[in-house]
Structures are given as C-alpha cells and as structure tokens.
Amino acid sequence: MSKRIDVSDLNAYYGDFLAVEGVDMVIEPxxxxxxxGPSGCGKSTFLRTLNRMHEVIPxxxxxGKAVMDGQDLYGPGIDPVEVRRQVGMVFQRPNxxxxxxIEDNVLAxxxxxxxxxxxxxxxxxxxxxxxxxxxxxxxKDRLDRPGSSxxxxxxxxxxxxxxxxxxxxxxxxxxxxxxxxxISTLAIEDLISELKNDYTIVIVTHNMQQAARVSDRTGxxxxxxxxxxxxxxxxxxxxxxxxxxxxxxTEDYISGRFG
Amino acid sequence: MxxxxxxxxxxxxxxxxxxAPWAVLVGSLVLAALIQFLGEGPTxxxxxxIGAIIxxxxxxxxxxxxxxxxxxKDRLATTLVTLxxxxxxxxxxxxxxxxxxxxxxxxxxSFLSTDMVGVFGNMVEGGxxxxxxxxxYVTGIASIISIPLxxxxxxxxxxxxxxxxxxxxxxxxxxxxxxxxxxxxxFAFTLFxxxxxxxxxxxxxxxxxxxxxxxxxxxxxxEEMLRLVPNELREAAYxxxxxxxxxxxxxxxxxxxxxxxxxxxxxxxxxxxxxxxxLITVGIAQNVNWDAFDGRIATLPVYVYRQYAQGGxxxxxxxxxxxxxxxxxxxxxxxxxxxxxxxxxxxxx
Numbered sequence: 001m002s003k004r005i006d007v008s009d010l011n012a013y014y015g016d017f018l019a020v021e022g023v024d025m026v027i028e029p030x031x032x033x034x035x036x037g038p039s040g041c042g043k044s045t046f047l048r049t050l051n052r053m054h055e056v057i058p059x060x061x062x063x064g065k066a067v068m069d070g071q072d073l074y075g076p077g078i079d080p081v082e083v084r085r086q087v088g089m090v091f092q093r094p095n096x097x098x099x100x101x102i103e104d105n106v107l108a109x110x111x112x113x114x115x116x117x118x119x120x121x122x123x124x125x126x127x128x129x130x131x132x133x134x135x136x137x138x139x140k141d142r143l144d145r146p147g148s149s150x151x152x153x154x155x156x157x158x159x160x161x162x163x164x165x166x167x168x169x170x171x172x173x174x175x176x177x178x179x180x181x182x183i184s185t186l187a188i189e190d191l192i193s194e195l196k197n198d199y200t201i202v203i204v205t206h207n208m209q210q211a212a213r214v215s216d217r218t219g220x221x222x223x224x225x226x227x228x229x230x231x232x233x234x235x236x237x238x239x240x241x242x243x244x245x246x247x248x249x250t251e252d253y254i255s256g257r258f259g
Numbered sequence: 260m261x262x263x264x265x266x267x268x269x270x271x272x273x274x275x276x277x278x279a280p281w282a283v284l285v286g287s288l289v290l291a292a293l294i295q296f297l298g299e300g301p302t303x304x305x306x307x308x309i310g311a312i313i314x315x316x317x318x319x320x321x322x323x324x325x326x327x328x329x330x331x332k333d334r335l336a337t338t339l340v341t342l343x344x345x346x347x348x349x350x351x352x353x354x355x356x357x358x359x360x361x362x363x364x365x366x367x368x369s370f371l372s373t374d375m376v377g378v379f380g381n382m383v384e385g386g387x388x389x390x391x392x393x394x395x396y397v398t399g400i401a402s403i404i405s406i407p408l409x410x411x412x413x414x415x416x417x418x419x420x421x422x423x424x425x426x427x428x429x430x431x432x433x434x435x436x437x438x439x440x441x442x443x444x445x446f447a448f449t450l451f452x453x454x455x456x457x458x459x460x461x462x463x464x465x466x467x468x469x470x471x472x473x474x475x476x477x478x479x480x481x482e483e484m485l486r487l488v489p490n491e492l493r494e495a496a497y498x499x500x501x502x503x504x505x506x507x508x509x510x511x512x513x514x515x516x517x518x519x520x521x522x523x524x525x526x527x528x529x530x531x532x533x534x535x536x537x538l539i540t541v542g543i544a545q546n547v548n549w550d551a552f553d554g555r556i557a558t559l560p561v562y563v564y565r566q567y568a569q570g571g572x573x574x575x576x577x578x579x580x581x582x583x584x585x586x587x588x589x590x591x592x593x594x595x596x597x598x599x600x601x602x603x604x605x606x607x608x
Contacts, residue, residue, distance in 0.1 A: 056497055058421055085500030095491040099513050099602075109499040112509045159495070166499055 002029040002200040003068050003086075003169040005050060010064030011229075012045050012054055019045045021229035023064070025219060027170075032192060032201045034211035034238065037221030038253065042230025043204045044092075046221070047172050050202065051087035052080040068169070085109075088168035092175040094155035096147030096162070103143040105158055106130060109166035125165055133161035134191050153184025160191065164199070171195065173203040177210065189214050208254060212242050220250045275325055280318060280334075287314035311342055355585075362582030365575040371583070375545040375557075383572045387580045389547040390562035393462065394587070396551050397541065397558055398531050400466025401473050406523055408470075409477025416478070417485040418507055435475035443471040444536025451540075460542060462551040465558065468536035473526050480522025484515040517599035524595035528588045534560035559584045 005027040012020040020042035035043040048054040130136040177185040219235040291310035295301035323331035370386040378385035447468035496506040542555040567577035
C-alpha cells in the first residue's frame, strides 16, 4: 500500500496570491520525504495540495499536475473526496473529534462515511490501527473514554491511527511533532520509521535534526521575500542534502546561518 | 552605561481585616437611616440608595488611608461592579416575586385543567387550559417552521455562503431581528386574508406570524454556534475522505448541538410571550380549540391581556396565566439544559 506521486509545474494560489510556484518533485513509494524551509515558504501549502486539502480554503486553487498511479489528482472528473481517501493527513495540532470516544475516533473514517461494519471487523481495525500507531497498550483499557482525555502526544498518535485506519496509500504529516515534548516526538519518529514499510510518507518539519533522522529524501523550500511565491530550491537524498548540498541557500539554512 | 535602579524588597502592604467592609456597610446603612430621620423618616429603598452611596465613598476612603492607592481603586471597582449586579437583580427578583405572589391565589390544578366556558361576571372559577393548549399549538407551529429553516439558513451562511448573497442574507436577518412584532402579525394576517379571505381564523396564522419573528433569532444563534466549531475538526474530517455534507451533519452539527439547543430555546422563549401579533391573528376563545387549521384559539399572552383588562376576579386569573407562562418557559429551559448536557463532549462539562 504505497504509491509514487509525480508533481510537475505545480502552482498553489490563495485568491490572486501565488503562494507556491513551479514545483517539480518525485515522491518515491515506501520512503519518507521531508520538506524543510523557513516559515511562510509554502511547505505546508504544497503538502496540502497533495491531497487536495488546499482548495478547502475559500478562494484557494491549484494549477499544474500531481500524478499518482497514472492518474492526475487535479484531472477533470477527479473527486477530491476520493483523493483524500487515498492520501491521508496528520495535522500540526492534534485534533481528535471531541464528541467521540477513542475507539470512535479511530473508526471516524468509517463511521462518518456512514459505512456499516461488523463489530468484530471494527474491533480488529481499531486494534490494528492503534497498534500500528504504538498506542494500543496505552489505551486498550479505556477505548470508550473521550479522545480529548489523552495527553497531547497520545492524541497525535490517535490522529495517526485515525488516518491509517482508512488505509491510505500516502500519509501526509504537517509538522506532526511541533506541539509535542521530546519524548512524544521520539515516539512519533519511531512510528514514522515503522510506517514507511507500508506507506509513502511526506512530512513537513521545522526541525532539521528530525528531517535528518527520519527522512530518506529531503526537499528544501525557500522564499525570495515576503509576498513572493515559495519555490522548491533543491531536492535530493537526505544524506546528500545534509552533507553536500549544491545550492548555497540550502547550506546556509541547514547550517543555521539564516531562517 | 545604563543606570540600574537598586533592588527594592517586595513591600508588605497593610490590608483591611476581612470584617472591615461589612462593618463599613452596616455603618453606612445606619448613617443613611439617621440622615433620613432628619426628613420624613426612613424608607427601605431610601436607606439602601443613600447607604450605597455612603458605602462606596467610605470604603474607598478607608481603604486609601489604610491600604494605599492601588488597593483602594480595587475596592472601588469591586463595589461598583457589585452594585451594578444588585441593581440589575432588583427588577428580576421583583418581577418573579410579584408574579408568584399575585399568581398563586388562582394558580392550581383546576386553573390548569379548566377553560373559560360559562365563566362570566365576578365568578372565580375558570382557568387557562384552552390558552395553554393554544400557546403550545401556535409556538409549536412556529418552531416546526423556524427551527429547520433557521438551522439550514445558518448552515448555508457558515459553510457554503460567500459573496453577495450571503452578505444580503446576513443583513436581512439582522433587519428581521429588529422588526416590531406587530408587523409580523400584520404580515401573517394579510397573507391569509389574501389567500383565504377575511373569515378565516386559525392557529396556523399566529404560528406563521411567530415564525417570522423566530427565524432570524434561530439563524443568528445557530450561526454563532457553528462558527465556534474549530476549522481543524472540519479539516480532520475532510482529510479522512468524508464528503462535505457528512462532515456538516456528523461533525459540525454534532459538535455544536449543545449550543444550538440553547439557541433554539432562547428563540422559543422569545416568541412564546408575544401578544401583539396573536391579538390580530388568532384572537381569543373561551373554549379549547383542538384544530390548528380552523377557528380562533386562545393563547396565554392574549388570555393574560384580556383577563387583566376585565379587572376584578379576572385580574387574578391574569396573574396565574402569567405564572403559567413563566413556568412553561422555565420547563423548556430545563429540558434544553438537560439536552445540551447530554450532548456536550465529556471533559467540556
């Protein structure tokens, strides 16, 4: 369950404002691709174009191509809802549904879509997703408690379990650890390393060490100035990017000279 | 080099003992009473009014001399806020007290279960059963129309509406919130006059009139509640591949249901006591009218108005009717609270 995404000449707009310009990128299956860059350079915006969450914002739209499975995600007749079932997403802040129990949160993708499921299948899915998210042992005795009763790190892992319970091909993570403490961060990073055996993962992070630790490929985004569009400056294997980047700006950013 | 002020130890401030404000309060009230003895003798309202002024000045001055300027300002602000609270409470308590004490003479099971058939002159019998049924009918019809209409309208405004149309609706809703209730009554009256002719009288006309008043209130409050639902939850649902309409039904409405219930109850409470539009649309009747689509029907506000206008023993029935109305609104509120408690997310309780 993992797919490759070929992005070519992709532009993302907020109304008249061009936020990300001309991105060409190949996202390999069963790898972790990290997107780094200074704040406001369009990493998150680009990430959200990959499962058509960008256009949820009023006035926002995308031009260009993002081809997964030979199918352009922005092609005519493509239903964004279908895209999102294939490409899951984990957000910056943990956002479990406050009205649902832990179990229902994991099953949210099924329940909210009005699909029926046998009790045994549902139990199996809950256990599988929570185990995959390294949360099963912590919550197995209180599955009926509200999702908001968990700690921040647990909530984020619950959100990951919720995202993988719909069995997507690709998992997008938008700074999944920025609201978490170092121990929870470590738990999530371990989880990412395990998940990459089954999923294609794209992660946006502000933490260079994290990118170096978890990712196989790294893309560096930069912006020429406020109000200018963000660009993908360079992309390569993580080891290459962090040792011998070809572009000066990448080296400056990675070594902490700016940004 | 910048000049750095020498470190100052944290000063201990002298505080007034906790009994001091109460002592000042008693002193102020006594002083106020004494001042009034110079005139025509003390009255309760006079003592409290003058006492409040004296207390405000006295506590501020005392605090200033003992505790210093900052704490005296705190005392002054606390006193003023508390006084404003008490002032706001006076009409409320007085209203409840008057309705209770005047309404209790006639209120009881027989008042709730009899109508006004065969009651005339100075007879003390008779009740408001027909008016209770009428109020429930008319308000029920208004609710059946307004609640779905208002909720759908609010969903449109929050989730779908953008551009001119949404702005126009918002402005219209705001204008409609402010229209005088008599205008709503005249609207419903003329509407049915054109459709069914002058002879037609029915509860439904009153229901339509109240719906005109109720819809904007529902729209406003539901809109506020839907806007309170964090966008993150909508995005979380979208990211799971949930279509927009299911997200609205199962996440947005479900999360906001407690607030929506409260808003709807406020809207009902707003129209249940309306008199003017019902006077011209449904009039008054002496007996129970079980048919919402034919004939005049009595409602509690109109009943109260009529009974009070007649005076004598009828005035007692008016107070009892007012008490009944207040009890109905209270019961509705209680139900709303239970519903919103049942639905609100755990931990947020």
